Amino acid sequence: MKIRITNGRLIDPANGLDDRRDLYLADGKIVATGQAPDGFSAERTIDAANLVVAPGLIDLAARLREPGFEYRATLESEMDAAMAGGVTSLAIPPDTDPALDEPGLVEMLCYRAKKLNRAHVYPVGALTIGLKGERLSEMAELVEAGCVAFSQANVPIVDNNVLMRALQYAATFDFRVWLQPLAPFLARTGVAHDGEVATRLGLPGIPVAAETIALYTYIQLARTTGARLHVTRLSSAAGLALVEQARVEGMDITCDVSINHLHLSDMDIGYFNSNCHLVPPLRSQRDRDALRQGLADGRINALCSDHTPVDDDGKLTPFSESEPGATGLELLLPLTLKWAQESGLPLVKALARVTSDAARIVGITKAGHLTPGARADLCLFDPAAHVTVSRDQLRSQGKNTPFLGMELPGRVHYTLVEGQVMHELS
Amino acid sequence: MHNPQLNKHGELQHLLTIDGLPRDIITAILDTAAPFTEVAEREVKKLPLLRGKSIFNLFFENSTRTRTTFEIAAKRLSADVVNLNVSTSSTAKGESLLDTVDNLCAMQADMFVVRHAASGAPFLIAQHLLATGRDHIHVVNAGDGRHAHPTQGLLDMYTIRHYKRDFTNLTVAIVGDVLHSRVARSQISALTTLGVPEVRVIGPKTLLPTEVERMGVRVFHDIREGLKGVDVVMMLRLQNERMNGALLPTPQEYYKVWGLTAEKLALAKPDAIVMHPGPMNRGVEIDSSVADGTQAVILPQVTFGIAVRMAVMSMLAGQQGSNKQ
Structure with a gap:
């Protein structure tokens, strides 16, 4: 299908572009901006007057709750949410049940997601079996199955010897390791x-x-093992300072922050609002x-949703007993x-944190930008x-968010995935 | 931020915490309690203020003393009282807190007196009642986690007022495990709201919460320094399990450093009073000679506690008092 998107304000952070230009799509790819390619005849024209036309968002942490927590959410419901939100690529944390520690599971998840034909999924494999911090997962096989990185989600490894070995093993293949700093x-x-x-x-x-001590440990171990470290969900100024310092010392380290921590503080807990029970706090x-x-x-490379659907039963309890997320x-x-x-x-700068910069962390090259040849x-x-924002x-x-x-x-x-309109505001 | 315990007229709808409670409401509760102390001395210790009202003592955490004083207070106001030890019934069967509440609402409750191990549980109940259009049912917090124990804080204020008359020239010291104490938080809120110029907290760093000074208190670690010249000494109970979790080495060391002895008490003003919310650990946080001494007002606290709880319940649900429905 050939699509022409006209009258829109094209914002492409990767190319530093913010301009009123038309965009041409064919065969699921971007083929041109500005002038139509020779012989292009659009089968559909989308009028984007008053709209920004940007790369689909790339989310570094979206829990779809499958497998294991289907009563909280399903791939279908959460993929719909992604489409409604303009998010076209999702990195999936491994804290499913069972955890994403087996190639078969990861293949199944990718297969299910592909069949639904909505957002692209990028599973982040479990660094250790069952996230237990004891035995290494089959990282090479997991990458073959589709994993883009390895992580412990919010379950820290207690034994630093295991953590060091896991980082060493990942570094053997130059796999990325995403770690949540939680001692x-x-x-x-x-x-x-x-x-x-x-x-x-x-x-x-x-x-x-709890954040800084974990960061000291991770940074030291990443330095000695040569592992490529991405720090997820920073929560504190002191934590950010440590990441910066490691960078100054020449380390290749990236980090992200969640939408919640970007906009809220502990004051928002108010009178025990359990929607503000989050990890990290x-x-x-x-x-x-x-x-x-x-x-x-x-200095913080990307912004993510840290999407963690929790049902009402998990939130209608006293704060400390409620499910975080x-x-x-x-x-x-x-x-x-x-x-x-x-x-x-400027929008072009802000959107970079949820498109091109996030793409770089996941290792996505075909999306996150509007260069001809890119995925549409x-x-x-x-x-x-x-x-x-309402429950309905x-x-x-x-339905729970602060x-x-x-x-x-x-x-x-509109949300388009590979040149197909997957969401259209009625 | 909307204070969920006040209704839209600024009157007391629930009693959930003293933090943020206006001074005139605190004073009104203390004033209302005063005549109730005489009821106990009558031959017929009953008033008809809550006749026909059903009060549910909803205790998710074990308590004998607090539950009993609430029960006595409610019965002296002629209410029907039902005691539920939920820790041993429904929740053990997996029922959620709000399901339990809904079931009791269906039994036409007029008031819940709630104790729960989790901070904020009574807020959750109050918010649930509001969200489901049943906010004519009142909630009284009888202790939630580490957060608040407002009736204890109020009875402590009643006691201080009884012996000291005026709050605005006092120095008050709170000694012990402030970190885990809902009583201490309610005391601090009440004392600062009532205009006590100096509230001190005394204890080891492991038992004082982070940034506690932001609550308007002066922090002391040396009890001898902290007790100098105070008018009121409020002791806190030290739970035995604090020896786990690396908070304290032994009860013996605690007693030696922070236990209230006659010798340490002598540093306070000669007419200083000594309070304790009970139950006491003699020989741990307080020496028997002090607990039974002339400066102790620990038993009057218990007596006043009934009057203060009568005042709270009658103001919330009664036909008289400052809060008519």
């Missing part, structure tokens, strides 16, 4: 940032040291401000736009529209 014992019993709010509410705290306003600044100047796929774009507006960032994964949105409007099976009731900028009008 196991310091983070174990806490449910909120160890600060004034947790003190007032009597919630067990998780100190910033929401930290102080000062931490949040440092993360926002870090994402703006590129929040739905996010449909909020990734609006919260990117909100951050850009509030920080006075696109998100067409109205940046001026505002939408109130969320497609995700997880942003419920908030009015956020940006409405997705």
